[in-house]
Amino acid sequence: MATYNPVQNKTGKTFERTLTYDLYTDPKVYQQEMQDIFSKTWQLAGHVSQVEKAGQFFTTDIAGEPIIITRGRDEVIRAFYNVCPHRATKLEKSEAGSKKIFQCGYHGWTFHLDGKLNKAPNFTGEDAHCVSDRCLRSVRMEIMESLIFVNLNDNCKPLLETYGDLFDRLKKFPFLGELKRINQKTRIIKANWKAFIDNYLECDHCHVAHPSFVATLDMKNYQIITCNNYSVQASMVKPDKVMGTTNLNDAEMQGGEFYWLWPNLMVTIYPGPGNMATIEMIPIDHETTLGVYTYYFRDENLSQEEKDLVAFAEQVRQEDVELVELEQIGFRSRAFNQGIYSSSEKAIVQFHEMVLEALGR
Numbered sequence: 001m002a003t004y005n006p007v008q009n010k011t012g013k014t015f016e017r018t019l020t021y022d023l024y025t026d027p028k029v030y031q032q033e034m035q036d037i038f039s040k041t042w043q044l045a046g047h048v049s050q051v052e053k054a055g056q057f058f059t060t061d062i063a064g065e066p067i068i069i070t071r072g073r074d075e076v077i078r079a080f081y082n083v084c085p086h087r088a089t090k091l092e093k094s095e096a097g098s099k100k101i102f103q104c105g106y107h108g109w110t111f112h113l114d115g116k117l118n119k120a121p122n123f124t125g126e127d128a129h130c131v132s133d134r135c136l137r138s139v140r141m142e143i144m145e146s147l148i149f150v151n152l153n154d155n156c157k158p159l160l161e162t163y164g165d166l167f168d169r170l171k172k173f174p175f176l177g178e179l180k181r182i183n184q185k186t187r188i189i190k191a192n193w194k195a196f197i198d199n200y201l202e203c204d205h206c207h208v209a210h211p212s213f214v215a216t217l218d219m220k221n222y223q224i225i226t227c228n229n230y231s232v233q234a235s236m237v238k239p240d241k242v243m244g245t246t247n248l249n250d251a252e253m254q255g256g257e258f259y260w261l262w263p264n265l266m267v268t269i270y271p272g273p274g275n276m277a278t279i280e281m282i283p284i285d286h287e288t289t290l291g292v293y294t295y296y297f298r299d300e301n302l303s304q305e306e307k308d309l310v311a312f313a314e315q316v317r318q319e320d321v322e323l324v325e326l327e328q329i330g331f332r333s334r335a336f337n338q339g340i341y342s343s344s345e346k347a348i349v350q351f352h353e354m355v356l357e358a359l360g361r
């Protein structure tokens with residue numbers, strides 16, 4: 001097995017080594033990550049435009065837990081485990097809809113949109129009071145820039161505290177609150193979830209792998225800034241390549257900003273008409289990941305500029321998927337057990353340190 005020794009340049013700077021590759025191929029590591037990372041961190045559940053009106057709901061899955069998000073008659077958005085308190089049956093089967101009341105398909109218990117029990121038909125008369133406090137179990141939920149986050153750890157730090165000044169940074173994009181969730185694409189990626197995060201956190205590969213990206217953005221002034229529990233990469237668009245030149249305000253002209261939020265969420269804002277995209281890397285097993293790509297614009301009838309932007313982003317994403325799938329083949333090989341970071345890969349160093357800390361290594 002070949003490993004890197006720490007390498008120094010002439011100024012004495014040491015280049016650090018990456019995570020060992022068993023962390024990308026070992027099913028036990030995946031299981032520990034589900035426990036120690038995904039069940040304890042803020043995970044994107046959806047967007048407020050999915051529950052615009054009272055009665056609307058959607059269901060999702062967070063670290064293997066069925067979750068339901070509802071907007072009550074009091075207009076409050078709430079998150080619950082989508083599990084019946086009677087005998088554990090998954091309560092709501094559909095992905096989204098609008099209801100006045102939820103009914104469990106097993107023994108017919110019904111629940112209000114705020115999670116309180118309405119009726120338990122098999123507990124009547126004298127028995128009814130024994131179950132009257134059996135509500136749906138709530139989950140920690142917070143909303144940031146219209147994105148709905150859920151954390152399975154009841155004692156977690158608030159979202160604002162977790163990501164520090166991220167929300168101040170996002171204030172320069174005043175259009176974020178006006179956006180709606182327009183469409184979503186998923187990809188099954190044959191690679192460990194961390195391989196895609198690594199790929200996102202550096203742009204050394206952009207010149208080789210993303211010709212359309214480097215043709216559009218000013219790569220000479222590409223910045224990577226690591227912050228508390230998140231990092232951001234930023235670049236201005238080349239003056240002759242501004243996408244969507246009509247009626248744009250300054251914030252919309254500023255260029256691309258690509259955020260990563262510990263552990264597995266990426267938020268991208270491209271130059272051009274008010275837009276945002278989120279990418280979630282959801283591990284399916286140690287070597288398979290569900291990539292969820294969601295696009296947000298002001299209106300569901302996309303202009304040509306907006307359609308072009310989605311096509312541009314999708315092309316870059318497909319190029320990245322092919323790279324990480326090739327990388328996963330090498331992770332399994334006996335050729336090497338570790339890689340090395342370049343000096344422009346410091347955002348990966350931050351990510352890897354956080355992984356090692358979360359796994360107690």
Ligand code: FES
Pocket residue numbers: 084085086087088089104105106107108109
């Ligand atoms: S399991 Fe839901 S009503 Fe019995």
Ligand SMILES: [Fe+2]
Pocket residue numbers: 199200205206209210316320
């Ligand atoms: Fe890439």
